[in-house]
Amino acid sequence: MKILKADYILTCNENFEIIEDGAICFDDKIIEIGKAKDIEAKYQNIDITTVGKNSVIMPGLINPHVHLEFSANRTSLRYGDFMPWLNSVIKNRDKLLQTNEHNYMENELEKIVKSGTTTLGEISSFGGDYEACIKTPIKVVYFNEVLGSRPDTVDMLFNDFKSRLDTSKNGHNKTFIPAISIHSAYSTHPILVKKVLDIARKENFLVSTHFMESQAERDWLDYGNGDFLEFFNAFSPDTKPLSSAKEYLELFYGTHTLFTHCTKASKDEIEKIKELGGFITHCPTSNRLLNSGRLGIENIDKSMLNLGTDGLSSNISLNLWDEMRGALMMHFLGNLDVLSKQLIKMSTINGANALGLNNGILKVDKDADIIAVNLPDILNSADELATQMILHTKKADKIYINGEQIV
Numbered sequence: 461m462k463i464l465k466a467d468y469i470l471t472c473n474e475n476f477e478i479i480e481d482g483a484i485c486f487d488d489k490i491i492e493i494g495k496a497k498d499i500e501a502k503y504q505n506i507d508i509t510t511v512g513k514n515s516v517i518m519p520g521l522i523n524p525h526v527h528l529e530f531s532a533n534r535t536s537l538r539y540g541d542f543m544p545w546l547n548s549v550i551k552n553r554d555k556l557l558q559t560n561e562h563n564y565m566e567n568e569l570e571k572i573v574k575s576g577t578t579t580l581g582e583i584s585s586f587g588g589d590y591e592a593c594i595k596t597p598i599k600v601v602y603f604n605e606v607l608g609s610r611p612d613t614v615d616m617l618f619n620d621f622k623s624r625l626d627t628s629k630n631g632h633n634k635t636f637i638p639a640i641s642i643h644s645a646y647s648t649h650p651i652l653v654k655k656v657l658d659i660a661r662k663e664n665f666l667v668s669t670h671f672m673e674s675q676a677e678r679d680w681l682d683y684g685n686g687d688f689l690e691f692f693n694a695f696s697p698d699t700k701p702l703s704s705a706k707e708y709l710e711l712f713y714g715t716h717t718l719f720t721h722c723t724k725a726s727k728d729e730i731e732k733i734k735e736l737g738g739f740i741t742h743c744p745t746s747n748r749l750l751n752s753g754r755l756g757i758e759n760i761d762k763s764m765l766n767l768g769t770d771g772l773s774s775n776i777s778l779n780l781w782d783e784m785r786g787a788l789m790m791h792f793l794g795n796l797d798v799l800s801k802q803l804i805k806m807s808t809i810n811g812a813n814a815l816g817l818n819n820g821i822l823k824v825d826k827d828a829d830i831i832a833v834n835l836p837d838i839l840n841s842a843d844e845l846a847t848q849m850i851l852h853t854k855k856a857d858k859i860y861i862n863g864e865q866i867v
Contacts, residue, residue: 520578
């Protein structure tokens with residue numbers, strides 16, 4: 461049993477409750493939270509660790525959408541618009557994947573945990589990230605991805621997917637959870653989608669998919685034209701869209717799915733995702749670098765939204781504090797402190813709900829995934845806590861996953 465004491469306990473519950481001069485008692489689960497004087501009086505035989513001056517204890521951050529396999533990228537890929545970026549990914553993919561043998565993924569995972577992220581949703585396209593994800597102390601929801609639009613390759617791609625899924629199932633433990641990813645509506649044949657989602661329903665796998673990330677995707681699915689027309693014709697002349705956006709969404713009934721990006725999704729499509737019980741993962745830096753537009757988070761049910769970094773293929777940092785700072789500047793509508801609280805909830809409790817996990821909130825019986833950070837100076841008011849944390853935090857000073865301290 462351990463007890464931490466801090467100037468502020470940030471619970472990340474529905475009301476964004478903040479306990480001043482608070483303490484938390486935990487082992488692998490959270491046992492009790494309250495005022496420090498009450499915790500100290502009740503647990504007199506337990507050593508208490510004071511986090512430090514201007515300190516905050518809060519849930520570990522949760523990043524539901526990362527592509528670690530592209531961690532070698534620095535300046536190889538082109539930004540500014542989606543299609544030039546996609547073409548540069550295809551051109552440089554093999555080189556970037558080969559250079560991952562130089563521990564790029566392990567180094568990024570080390571940075572991620574130091575930042576205070578204790579849970580990760582990893583989108584695995586090829587399986588080259590498996591060993592790194594098994595070894596890291598971070599909780600990893602490991603999304604085995606499938607994509608491929610040609611009907612004559614469906615069986616081959618499905619068998620490859622099942623092989624990777626079986627490997628991840630063999631590694632399943634309390635910090636490594638196998639899951640399923642469908643790449644997107646424009647890149648994955650509906651027959652392949654249906655076969656994979658049948659597995660998700662039968663075995664209760666979490667699902668992730670990219671949806672409406674670009675104007676090119678919007679034009680292609682709606683009208684069969686735009687930038688994707690030339691792109692697909694280069695591989696197979698006279699190609700047509702595999703499905704409409706509505707038809708694609710309807711394939712996900714009966715699944716627990718995270719829909720990533722959605723910057724070009726219509727109001728009706730957002731409502732359909734809500735009807736499906738789905739969640740929307742917002743990756744603002746990636747959206748800006750690929751010119752995907754701004755997701756109108758002010759018009760979306762706040763409980764549906766969580767925050768992700770995407771991979772280093774379309775970001776320069778996998779640190780969620782950096783992502784929150786970027787989002788704070790991108791979403792300029794409304795009150796700053798209210799937005800800051802929303803972003804922290806998107807990075808904690810909302811991420812946990814999206815991934816179906818028992819963390820992301822400081823509450824009795826939740827997993828003891830806890831971080832502590834120290835602000836550079838005294839706060840004027842606890843009402844400013846969320847904003848000042850986003851502005852000034854880059855790393856965590858103490859990190860616990862399932863109650864075990866991570867050094």
